[in-house]
Amino acid sequence: MTAPLLRVEDLRIDFATEHGWANVVNGVSFEVGPGEIVGLVGESGSGKSVTSLSILGLIPTPPGRISGGHVWYDGRDLTALPVSELRNVRGNDISMIFQEPMTSLNPAFTIGDQIAEAYRRHRGGTKKAAFARAAEMLDLVGIPNARGRVRDYPHEFSGGMRQRAMIAMALICGPKLLIADEPTTALDVTVQAQIIELLRSLREETGCGIVFITHDLGVVAELCDRVVVMYAGEVVETAVGRDLFVQPKHPYTEGLLTAMPQLGERDRELPYIPGRTPEPWRIPEGCRFNPRCRYTHDGCRADAVPLRALDGGRASRCVRIDELTLAGAR
Numbered sequence: 001m002t003a004p005l006l007r008v009e010d011l012r013i014d015f016a017t018e019h020g021w022a023n024v025v026n027g028v029s030f031e032v033g034p035g036e037i038v039g040l041v042g043e044s045g046s047g048k049s050v051t052s053l054s055i056l057g058l059i060p061t062p063p064g065r066i067s068g069g070h071v072w073y074d075g076r077d078l079t080a081l082p083v084s085e086l087r088n089v090r091g092n093d094i095s096m097i098f099q100e101p102m103t104s105l106n107p108a109f110t111i112g113d114q115i116a117e118a119y120r121r122h123r124g125g126t127k128k129a130a131f132a133r134a135a136e137m138l139d140l141v142g143i144p145n146a147r148g149r150v151r152d153y154p155h156e157f158s159g160g161m162r163q164r165a166m167i168a169m170a171l172i173c174g175p176k177l178l179i180a181d182e183p184t185t186a187l188d189v190t191v192q193a194q195i196i197e198l199l200r201s202l203r204e205e206t207g208c209g210i211v212f213i214t215h216d217l218g219v220v221a222e223l224c225d226r227v228v229v230m231y232a233g234e235v236v237e238t239a240v241g242r243d244l245f246v247q248p249k250h251p252y253t254e255g256l257l258t259a260m261p262q263l264g265e266r267d268r269e270l271p272y273i274p275g276r277t278p279e280p281w282r283i284p285e286g287c288r289f290n291p292r293c294r295y296t297h298d299g300c301r302a303d304a305v306p307l308r309a310l311d312g313g314r315a316s317r318c319v320r321i322d323e324l325t326l327a328g329a330r
């Protein structure tokens with residue numbers, strides 16, 4: 001295997017809360033290779049955004065802090081890099097598409113100016129050349145009449161077009177790694193399909209690695225080469241390709257898969273995982289998922305469960321996995 005682009009190793013993040021330090025990411029590790037799309041999935045509050053923000057040093061400090069682990073990129077530990085050097089990595093080597101595109105664009109400047117500014121910050125050159133490059137990028141991400149629309153303000157773009165503009169901004173410096181945090185969640189399904197197609201073709205053309213964050217397992221099945229499932233700040237399962245959907249190796253993943261809506265099942269009552277992700281200051285003893293798990297027995301409540309490597313490049317954080325047969329996607 002070629003050397004990974006990014007290696008997140010045993011990452012730990014805490015936030016100061018009124019209940020004291022709360023641990024929101026605990027020992028998270030994963031790798032992204034060149035041209036590889038890795039999906040990071042889990043319910044709301046599982047720590048997906050916080051993990052991805054920490055890669056670029058964007059955790060608000062205080063109240064947050066990285067209390068352990070490393071983020072290796074190009075031979076350097078990004079968690080130990082001075083802010084000035086990290087700024088060069090941001091947008092240049094590693095770009096991020098944020099969860100909320102509406103708040104990431106400034107309403108007072110044209111789309112073209114904002115994309116051009118991202119380019120000039122890292123590459124310099126004239127305003128005119130950067131603006132022309134911005135128009136090219138808008139064209140690349142599929143904005144019709146890009147040369148005309150580049151002078152529009154954000155409110156003149158639809159939601160899908162704004163998200164494309166954000167992708168154009170993220171890609172203008174030709175990053176080696178793109179982190180996309182729920183880039184399609186706010187969009188309707190046809191636009192969502194177009195954005196996914198766009199990311200896939202960008203990977204083909206530029207060979208960039210992508211971390212794709214979502215709670216939509218359908219999107220993961222379509223797009224990702226590898227999947228990392230997070231629950232309550234921990235990785236509970238990792239799998240290659242579609243293996244996860246054929247046979248999950250953690251009861252939490254099984255729950256997510258059975259909760260997936262199916263076409264033509266409008267009247268079926270959706271199965272769901274009872275309860276919700278625990279607050280970070282109320283993490284249960286033993287397996288973090290045990291209060292919600294239908295397979296829990298006494299052994300699950302005692303000690304914290306380590307992530308264990310399984311055959312086929314997979315891993316699971318379930319002590320009972322050898323005796324359970326879990327259901328895949330229907």
Ligand SMILES: Nc1ncnc2c1ncn2[C@@H]1O[C@H](COP(=O)(O)OP(=O)(O)OP(=O)(O)O)[C@@H](O)[C@H]1O
Pocket residue numbers: 015016024042043044045046047048049050051060063064099215279280
């Ligand atoms: N600025 C902050 N201050 C305090 N706690 C925070 C802060 N940002 C995130 N958290 C906490 O960290 C945990 C993980 O949050 P995170 O935003 O990473 O979840 P997520 O998996 O991205 O969820 P979603 O699917 O809703 O985006 C949550 O418990 C959240 O409340």
Ligand SMILES: [Mg+2]
Pocket residue numbers: 048049050099181
């Ligand atoms: Mg998030």
